[in-house]
Amino acid sequence: MERIDDYSVYPDARGRFGDYGGSYVAETLIAPLAELDAAYQRLRTDRAFIAEFERDLKYYVGRPSPIYHAERLSRQVGGAQILLKREDLNHTGAHKINNTIGQALVARHMGKRRIIAETGAGQHGVATATVCARFGLDCVVYMGATDIERQKINVYRMKLLGAEVVPVTSGSKTLKDALNEAMRDWVTNVADTFYIIGTVAGPHPYPQMVRDFNAVVGREARAQMLEQYGRLPDVITACVGGGSNAIGLFHAFLNDRDVRVVGAEAAGEGIASGHHAASLAAGRPGVLHGNRTYVLCDDDGQITETHSVSAGLDYPGVGPEHAFLKDSGRADYVGVTDDEALAAFHQLARSEGILAALESSHAVAQAIKLARELPQDRLVLCNLSGRGDKDVHTIAAREGLSL
Amino acid sequence: MSRIDRRFADLASGGRTGLVPFFTAGDPSPDSVVPVMHALVEAGADLIELGVPFSDPMADGPVIQHASERALAKGVGLARVFDWVREFRTRDAATPVVLMGYMNPVEIHGAARFGAEAVAAGVDGVLLVDCPIEEIAAAGPLRDAGLTQIFLAAPTTTDARLAQVCAAARGFLYYVSFAGITGADRLSTGDVRERVAAIRRQASTPVAVGFGVRDATSAAAIGEFADAVVIGSALVERLAGAADADEAAARARAFLAPIRAALDKRT
Numbered sequence: 001m002e003r004i005d006d007y008s009v010y011p012d013a014r015g016r017f018g019d020y021g022g023s024y025v026a027e028t029l030i031a032p033l034a035e036l037d038a039a040y041q042r043l044r045t046d047r048a049f050i051a052e053f054e055r056d057l058k059y060y061v062g063r064p065s066p067i068y069h070a071e072r073l074s075r076q077v078g079g080a081q082i083l084l085k086r087e088d089l090n091h092t093g094a095h096k097i098n099n100t101i102g103q104a105l106v107a108r109h110m111g112k113r114r115i116i117a118e119t120g121a122g123q124h125g126v127a128t129a130t131v132c133a134r135f136g137l138d139c140v141v142y143m144g145a146t147d148i149e150r151q152k153i154n155v156y157r158m159k160l161l162g163a164e165v166v167p168v169t170s171g172s173k174t175l176k177d178a179l180n181e182a183m184r185d186w187v188t189n190v191a192d193t194f195y196i197i198g199t200v201a202g203p204h205p206y207p208q209m210v211r212d213f214n215a216v217v218g219r220e221a222r223a224q225m226l227e228q229y230g231r232l233p234d235v236i237t238a239c240v241g242g243g244s245n246a247i248g249l250f251h252a253f254l255n256d257r258d259v260r261v262v263g264a265e266a267a268g269e270g271i272a273s274g275h276h277a278a279s280l281a282a283g284r285p286g287v288l289h290g291n292r293t294y295v296l297c298d299d300d301g302q303i304t305e306t307h308s309v310s311a312g313l314d315y316p317g318v319g320p321e322h323a324f325l326k327d328s329g330r331a332d333y334v335g336v337t338d339d340e341a342l343a344a345f346h347q348l349a350r351s352e353g354i355l356a357a358l359e360s361s362h363a364v365a366q367a368i369k370l371a372r373e374l375p376q377d378r379l380v381l382c383n384l385s386g387r388g389d390k391d392v393h394t395i396a397a398r399e400g401l402s403l
Numbered sequence: 404m405s406r407i408d409r410r411f412a413d414l415a416s417g418g419r420t421g422l423v424p425f426f427t428a429g430d431p432s433p434d435s436v437v438p439v440m441h442a443l444v445e446a447g448a449d450l451i452e453l454g455v456p457f458s459d460p461m462a463d464g465p466v467i468q469h470a471s472e473r474a475l476a477k478g479v480g481l482a483r484v485f486d487w488v489r490e491f492r493t494r495d496a497a498t499p500v501v502l503m504g505y506m507n508p509v510e511i512h513g514a515a516r517f518g519a520e521a522v523a524a525g526v527d528g529v530l531l532v533d534c535p536i537e538e539i540a541a542a543g544p545l546r547d548a549g550l551t552q553i554f555l556a557a558p559t560t561t562d563a564r565l566a567q568v569c570a571a572a573r574g575f576l577y578y579v580s581f582a583g584i585t586g587a588d589r590l591s592t593g594d595v596r597e598r599v600a601a602i603r604r605q606a607s608t609p610v611a612v613g614f615g616v617r618d619a620t621s622a623a624a625i626g627e628f629a630d631a632v633v634i635g636s637a638l639v640e641r642l643a644g645a646a647d648a649d650e651a652a653a654r655a656r657a658f659l660a661p662i663r664a665a666l667d668k669r670t
Contacts, residue, residue: 014537024506024533024541026462027568028579031559170468176459183461188583190559287506287533288459292541300480301508303458 004328007254010321015204015291018327020320023203025290029183032190037205039110044212049105056101057216060134061091064220067228067381073351073368080374082367083233084354084384085221085249094357094386095214095245096127100196102213104131107194114138114193118182120147120175120241121312121359122154123386124198129163139163142181144174147311154390172305175241175315179289199242200319203290207319214248221381222252229379235260235370238383239362240333241277241313243322245385254330263322264366266308267335277306279318280326280333288317294326309338309394310358312386336362344368345388345395357386358394406499406527407551407574410449411609411630420666421631422447422622423611424638424659425503427454427467428484429474431642435651436487439642442652444498447663452530452633455484455504462532464583466636470643481512485524492525501528501553501574506541514541518548528553528574536571555579556602558594569606575631576606580614592624599628619665626666634662 010017015037023033043049057063066089070082087095100117107115115137119125125141132139141158145167148155158165171177179202186195200207200214225232236253238246240263253259268276276282279294286295288303296304296316308314325331341358344365348354356364360383367382374380388395396403404412414421424443428436440451456474460467488500502521509517509531521529528551534542535554542552551574556565558581569576580595595612602610612625613633622632641658645651 023535023537025535026532026557026579027535027555028462028557028559028583030535030537030564031557031561034561170465171458171472180459180461184464187462284511286510287541289461290533292510295507297458297507297511299511301457301511302475302480303507 004330007330010324011204011208015208017207017321017324019285020292020323021204021207022292023290024287024292025203026187028187028190029203033203033205036110040106040205040209043106043109049109053102053105057098061097061101062089063216064224065089067221067224070348070352073348074371076347076351077368077371080234080371080376080378080380082371083379083381085217085381087217087245087383087385088354088356088360088387092127092130093389094123094127095217095248096124096198097130098216098248099198099210099213099244100124100127100131103194103196103209104135104137107137107196108135110194112192112194114140114189115196116140116142116182116185116193117196117198118142118175118178119198120144120178120314121310122147122151122158122390123312125158125163125165126154126161128196128198129158129161132163133161140185141165142168142178142185144172144178145169146173147175147178150311150394151390153393175311176289176303199244200247200321201242201289201291201293201317207291207321210244211247211251211321214244215251217245217248217383218250218252221249225381232256232259233379233381234374235262236381237262237264237363237366237370239264239313239359239385240280240318240322241266241315241359242317243319245383247319247321249383250325250331261325261331262366262370263331263333264336264362265333266310266313266362267337268307268309270337271335275307276335277308277314277316278335279316280322281335285323291320293317293320293323309341309398310362312357312359313362334366336365340365342395342398354384355388355392356384357388358391360385361388405551405574406497407450410499411575414449414630415609420626420629421449421609421611422659422663422666423450423452423631423633424448425452425454425633425635426639426642427456427470427474428487429456429477429479430470430639431473431645431651432648433477433479433483435645435648437490438648438652439655440491441494442655443659444495446656446659448498448659449631450499450501452501452503452635453484453488455481455502455508457505457508460505464636466639470639481508481517485520485526488526489524499527500525501530502526503530503532506531506533509542509545514544515548518545518550522549527551530577536567539571553577558598565602566605569602572606572608575609575611576602577633578602578610578612580612580625583614595625596628619661622662623665632666
């Protein structure tokens with residue numbers, strides 16, 4: 001692969017990040033995607049639009065989110081200092097709202113009144129239902145029946161916000177099936193419907209658009225690092241399912257070659273067990289959900305069922321920009337098991353009084369591993385992408401408790 | 404001249420409308436695939452679209468998705484699909500076979516290898532639902548191997564883009580009759596007629612119309628102006644649950660014969 005001089009210029013006009021990305025969709029969706037792309041490429045540099053977005057990030061979401069020095073955790077680990085970018089403190093409790101506000105504003109500019117979304121853990125569904133309530137838009141959320149069972153509280157939360165939650169019972173009944181179903185809805189109702197994709201996957205321009213709206217995380221973090229510590233972190237890490245919080249953190253740092261970039265994928269019961277969702281660490285290049293990227297599939301190209309304790313990472317593909325970063329060597333992607341994530345969840349809870357989302361707990365586990373290998377004067381910045389209130393039932397159930 | 408081109412040329416010179424049934428390879432059962440293909444030809448099929456099962460068929464409705472899931476549960480993979488076409492070819496050298504499916508199995512198998520194996524088995528064309536003309540390069544090795552790549556046009560296809568699609572089209576152009584998924588019930592014949600007329604003015608290939616054609620009546624209505632009529636979900640529905648290969652073949656014949664008759668009565 002050729003040497004990359006500037007990571008900020010991707011994707012190209014065709015939505016390519018090197019060999020990845022693109023628009024692998026049915027003919028029916030080409031025109032609506034082109035319409036969306038035209039609108040988005042105009043809006044992304046429109047000063048009034050940017051001001052509108054930033055106003056909502058500040059007054060509605062509560063940005064900027066702080067960088068918090070997890071001192072007690074760092075002492076326990078006994079290595080580098082662990083810093084947490086507190087996306088869990090955002091309105092609705094995760095980074096997902098950055099993107100849904102942005103896309104809802106795009107939808108409004110395009111005159112679309114009906115919003116659809118897919119959700120895995122329910123965080124993106126809640127974030128979508130929230131902005132639909134905020135902007136007075138109709139909202140339909142597709143969610144795998146298995147995930148509905150795993151995330152009852154978020155399902156109810158969406159309903160309280162006025163959204164209709166549609167259970168998806170096909171396939172593995174998880175995120176990928178919800179995505180398929182949402183695509184079908186969009187194909188059918190494309191004239192008046194805007195599809196808010198929750199991660200940096202899907203056809204162009206979604207990987208770019210979702211990244212741009214989440215990139216506020218890394219821009220803020222970079223400025224905060226310089227302000228609070230007078231330097232950039234030595235390593236940054238985030239969990240990667242589809243990869244929206246990770247790319248959000250990573251993007252502003254990609255041209256800072258001295259900053260090491262590490263993505264933590266869900267290794268489930270261990271990559272060797274076959275029960276995992278580590279598309280980059282254990283998958284291969286293929287085509288899924290409208291883009292070329294790394295996918296988990298068998299030798300016949302059938303997408304395999306994934307496993308992770310966290311619904312939000314339970315996805316057999318990954319955003320194409322991550323595939324690109326992996327191949328170019330700019331970022332490393334490693335697996336974190338369910339058990340490691342749960343241990344990190346408990347350690348963070350006890351040492352810092354923070355209940356992290358199970359997704360984010362994978363990043364915390366990775367930050368702990370990285371910190372352990374480094375001297376005390378080094379800085380490991382970890383994206384704490386969401387809060388764990390939604391997961392307490394799952395954690396209790398794993399520990400044999402019923403609440 | 405390819406088998407597809409020859410078939411459409413024969414249809415045109417005979418003044419007949421082509422009939423293109425679709426079903427999912429491996430459903431209702433692996434041993435019924437070849438008997439169903441022959442039964443469809445006996446009942447008047449001019450070209451067979453054989454669905455390659457895929458785990459995530461985004462553009463298909465629940466009928467074809469479930470057929471895919473059933474086939475995959477029976478272990479149907481590419482090698483068997485090619486085997487079935489090879490077996491079909493031992494008795495039928497004339498009827499074109501187009502594989503319809505999604506990109507990922509092609510990518511993972513390797514497009515060049517897929518192309519070589521498909522051609523060797525007697526496959527004539529591929530219709531990759533998630534490979535629009537923007538991504539035409541990805542399927543280059545399939546065309547190099549000698550397969551005809553079939554492209555689609557949809558109601559949402561803009562005029563400017565339609566010209567590009569028509570220029571890229573080989574074999575036939577598949578017009579998706581409405582914005583939606585396979586098997587839905589939204590067919591408006593008037594809109595389709597107008598649109599197909601516009602496409603036929605630009606395309607050098609014949610135009611087949613699919614999505615939403617369910618029976619003899621809707622097929623005959625579309626056959627008024629299309630070069631061929633594609634019928635899929637309704638057939639898949641009919642085949643589902645057949646007890647054995649004989650019953651599946653009998654159902655295929657009983658399903659398609661009246662549609663053939665309705666198309667022929669018109670011409």
